[in-house]
Amino acid sequence: QKEVEQNSGPLSVPEGAIASLNCTYSDRGSQSFFWYRQYSGKSPELIMFIYSNGDKEDGRFTAQLNKASQYVSLLIRDSQPSDSATYLCAVNMGYSSASKIIFGSGTRLSIRP
């Protein structure tokens, strides 16, 4: 079992709709969860982080965390063509802060006009 699992996609969503990206992780003791966006040929860019169970909203982005189910998701409302990218889920599985941050393989999202 991979430590951080994501559906590779591609996920195709019409412009203006909600895009839902999912991620599961193996280490029940993980405390910190991140979503990075990576455009083709570019470096990953942090867009959301969440530490507590529940929802965290930032603009059009909402991160959702369910530690009991070891599940974290990212919702993108009012999807725009510029949201087309690969979205990477990352989890801190280290024994100390800012330690072993493990990435999933990413989900390719395509927003169709």
Added chain:
Amino acid sequence: EAGVTQFPSHSVIEKGQTVTLRCDPISGHDNLYWYRRVMGKEIKFLLHFVKESKQDESGMPNNRFLAERTGGTYSTLKVQPAELEDSGVYFCASSLGQANEKLFFGSGTQLSVL
């Protein structure tokens, strides 16, 4: 403010040669990470520096890889001798200080071993 910079952006070498990658983190960032993405796979953790000390090097694939961060500023990752399976994109990332996990990534070095 300058971001994380990596040099070179691309490197093509032959099997058995040596390559050294460099990463300059954001000024003031104590944490420096090296990651690698092999074609079609996820970004894999290699190691983590806190200032000049190796906090976690559990992801280093073998002893052909040597990372240093003398003086706690820039870091180098040397591969000697390079093998075909070392090809991939090597990313460096940095974060501000203890308990800060928000990583800022460099643009990566694309390494091709022929």
